[in-house]
Amino acid sequence: MKKLIKWNGKLMLRDWKTRLLLIGFFVFLGSFSLLYRQQNVTLPEVQLRSEYSDAHQIFRMIPDSHFEGEVGQEVQLRLGRNSTLIGLNRYILSQREGNTIDGWEEVVSDYLNNGREMAENNLFLHEATEFESYELLQSVYLPSVAETQQELAFYNALEDYGLDIEWNPYASSQILEQQLELFITTILFIVIALLAGDHFTKEQMKNYSVTQGIPIPIKRQWRIRSSLLWAMTWGVALIGLLCSYLISLVFETTGSLNYPSDIYINQTVSYIPLWQYALLLLGMGMIVSYLFLLIITGLSWMIRNVYLTLFVTAGLVMFYTIWQFFTPVTGWQPSFYTNIVGVVTGSSAAQYQLPGIEFWRLPLIGVGVWLMLEGVFHYIFSFIPTQTLGLKRRESK
Known part of the structure; x- marks a missing residue:
């Protein structure tokens, strides 16, 4: 043989x-x-720039009257906070230093914490079924519940392994x-x-x-x-x-x-x-x-x-x-x-x-x-x- x-x-x-x-x-x-x-590969920083634009666009698509009331105000607050967090994370990626920027931790926070907060806000928006433009949020703005939970698991894994978000x-x-x-x-x-x-x-x-x-x-x-x-x-x-x-x-x-x-x-x-x-x-x-x-x-x-x-x-x-x-x-x-x-x-x-x-x-x-x-x-x-x-x-x- x-x-x-x-x-x-x-x-x-x-x-x-x-x-x-x-x-x-x-x-x-x-x-x-x-x-x-x-x-040509799209940098994560550029991808967040697109998400930042979408976060602003959703405000123009929803009538101001829908933000009235307790649910509407809470939705407006969460959407506004997401827009801010996306901007912060985009800035962190542009500096290419890691999850934080030396000397600016209190201002821009931590990339992983920002990401987790955005995911939690999206989970809340999924549950805000009483919001008048709920269907618009679902179809235009929000990722699916499964995708959102996957994002949370990803941020937790990065933290467990002690790694920075990959910018390159x-x-x-x-x-x-x-x-x-x-x-x-x-x-x-x-x-x-x-x-x-x-x-x-x-x-x-x-x-x-x-x-x-x-x-x-x-x-x-x-x-x-x-x-x-x-x-x-x-x-x-x-x-x-x-x-x-x-x-x-x-x-x-x-x-x-x-x-x-x-x-x-x-x-x-x-x-x-x-x-x-x-x-x-x-x-x-x-x-x-x-x-x-x-x-x-x-x-x-x-x-x-x-x-x-x-x-x-x-x-x-x-x-x-x-x-x-x-x-x-x-x-x-x-x-x-x-x-x-x-x-x-x-x-x-x-x-x-x-x-x-x-x-x-x-x-x-x-x-x-x-x-x-x-x-x-x-x-x-x-x-x-x-x-x-x-x-x-x-x-x-």
Whole structure:
């Protein structure tokens, strides 16, 4: 087995297409931080400037008469306070010193305290159903209750970790998060599809295995090829991600790998450090990519057409979108888990209204899918002769 794995590995690496794809894959991932810095990203300070404008606009949209009475006056007070707090936080971000400004703590307060107060004001406004322009507040001004509670949890997480609000979207930690999410959702599937799309076909059509002695069970070849491609893909990916992060440390602020990232678990959104979030994405990506490599290498021998294989693979990756038109029954549906970031952040659960779509289910689903693939391809490969075209290994006398 060791000799067979070594021979298959050398054979694959000698293929010019494999080398070209792996090199291109590494160059893209390794230079991602440089490419990301070329795009225009909205600074948090600018985003708050837009919110500040909206906070003033809502006063012009609500008639003055609606601010009369006890409820109206309280709503007016909360809206006015939010406008002030947004302005203070915008000033704090513009100074780029942290959550406070030295010597001005009593004037501008603390960014986290300001943010918490705004969130609490918004929760009050959600409950002010007797206000005459309540529907206008809901439709134009207020974030949802879930978003507001998520903001509170974010500010609490920053305080728990002892971190400042990140003012720089080009910080190394922020770029790493963006790169991981793009890689796990899109780039990974493209690379494994291109790598595995015709490897198994080449093996059978060119009879490489003859030189190693026949019969070599097709099922064994299928497993070996899938595992080697998986190892090559992730070896290059991890090195590329590390290079990109190290390069970004040279050109930008470092940020923090403890910065809070949202995660959906137990049907609520919580926050964990970025490094834990990164490991979670990578772990889920490794599980899903291995299953897809098993599927692609198996299909490449059955279909023997790389373009059709890639088309089928793309269909499997995007199959979860079909549930936008049909009502899904359970959160155990395997197709949901190809959208890894959507599962981890909870956007899939919200979109399909299935609270049970949670990341911890993926390993269990993965084992079930793997057993199913083993059974399906064992049955299919039993109909395929191992010794193709009547070729036999030359025997020395």
